[in-house]
Amino acid sequence: MVDVVLEVRDARIPHSTCHPQVPLWIGSKPRLVVMNRQDMIARADRAAWDKHFTAEAAAAQAAADAKAAGKRKAAAARAAAAADSEQQHAAQVQQQEEEQQQQQAQHEPEDAGPPPLPQQVFWTDGKTGSGVHSLRRAALKLSDHINAKRAKRGLAPRPVRAVVIGFPNIGKSALINRLLGRRVVESAARPGVTRVLRWVRLGGELDLLDAPGIIPAAFNDQAAAQALAICNDIGEASYVDSLIAAAMIIRIKTLPRNRPILAALQRRYRADPLSMSAEDFVLHVAGEVFGGDAEKAGVRLLGDYRNGALGEFALELPGMQH
Numbered sequence: 001m002v003d004v005v006l007e008v009r010d011a012r013i014p015h016s017t018c019h020p021q022v023p024l025w026i027g028s029k030p031r032l033v034v035m036n037r038q039d040m041i042a043r044a045d046r047a048a049w050d051k052h053f054t055a056e057a058a059a060a061q062a063a064a065d066a067k068a069a070g071k072r073k074a075a076a077a078r079a080a081a082a083a084d085s086e087q088q089h090a091a092q093v094q095q096q097e098e099e100q101q102q103q104q105a106q107h108e109p110e111d112a113g114p115p116p117l118p119q120q121v122f123w124t125d126g127k128t129g130s131g132v133h134s135l136r137r138a139a140l141k142l143s144d145h146i147n148a149k150r151a152k153r154g155l156a157p158r159p160v161r162a163v164v165i166g167f168p169n170i171g172k173s174a175l176i177n178r179l180l181g182r183r184v185v186e187s188a189a190r191p192g193v194t195r196v197l198r199w200v201r202l203g204g205e206l207d208l209l210d211a212p213g214i215i216p217a218a219f220n221d222q223a224a225a226q227a228l229a230i231c232n233d234i235g236e237a238s239y240v241d242s243l244i245a246a247a248m249i250i251r252i253k254t255l256p257r258n259r260p261i262l263a264a265l266q267r268r269y270r271a272d273p274l275s276m277s278a279e280d281f282v283l284h285v286a287g288e289v290f291g292g293d294a295e296k297a298g299v300r301l302l303g304d305y306r307n308g309a310l311g312e313f314a315l316e317l318p319g320m321q322h
């Protein structure tokens with residue numbers, strides 16, 4: 001039904017917003033990975049992830065090349081054996097195979113899909129639209145293949161069908177509006193705004209399927225759940241703000257370039273987070289600002305990160321224990 005999947009992740013937590021079931025759902029469909037909220041992380045964070053993705057792509061390419069080389073070698077060995085024993089018979093078999101392939105090509109369904117693309121990564125900001133142009137171009141490029149096939153069968157060209165998937169509140173609707181160049185779906189600062197699957201059709205080159213934010217049915221990864229809660233990407237699930245804020249402080253303490261972040265916390269709340277446990281830091285903020293109310297302190301600290309008051313930085317980096 002769809003030609004391409006746009007898998008949206010949160011650039012602050014690319015690991016935790018990588019949906020475990022995506023490969024299962026989409027099979028060999030081309031996938032464009034969209035790292036949204038790029039404006040909310042540091043350049044150095046993005047560079048670290050780019051390096052990681054490049055290495056991953058090179059490893060995948062090397063594995064594919066090795067597989068193809070193995071197949072070629074096996075075919076050559078078979079051909080040599082056939083030539084030795086029964087040249088004529090081999091020629092017959094080859095002719096039969098070619099005829100079969102021709103017949104298959106004629107009956108191949110239009111949506112058999114293009115040859116699988118390597119997974120591509122795009123960095124975007126759904127709020128300003130930065131990076132969306134290249135994403136749109138990549139999605140549309142797929143139509144060359146689809147429409148070339150249709151033209152062969154005498155059919156008129158059709159738009160590329162793309163589905164946008166990702167956790168709640170990650171910026172799917174904002175991206176869709178940017179991709180289509182106008183506001184067609186509601187985008188809001190709270191999770192769970194998109195509630196039903198629906199096609200957004202503009203009669204242009206691109207049809208987009210807007211899916212509600214999805215959380216895996218059995219979500220047992222505690223660290224990922226915390227990361228999603230810190231970034232407000234977990235829907236309407238309830239969590240204890242003071243605990244999630246403490247989890248955030250713990251993560252900040254383990255980041256490689258955390259000096260400015262710790263300094264910002266110290267400036268704002270007149271205490272060094274390194275001199276006490278994360279829980280005590282939350283209690284300190286509660287005492288300083290909220291008359292001892294730890295939940296209000298939790299909300300404030302999470303808000304500080306989400307609105308950039310502590311600076312722009314990712315909470316997950318390649319190679320870190322997640």
Ligand SMILES: Nc1nc2c(ncn2[C@@H]2O[C@H](COP(=O)(O)OP(=O)(O)OP(=O)(O)O)[C@@H](O)[C@H]2O)c(=O)[nH]1
Binds near residue numbers: 173174195
């Ligand atoms: N800073 C920043 N904010 C963004 C970005 N993308 C989206 N937002 C904001 O994040 C909030 C959520 O965006 P939506 O597009 O509604 O998210 P969604 O994934 O469609 O949400 P659900 O409908 O809950 O699944 C909105 O306030 C957007 O303006 C981005 O790249 N950077």
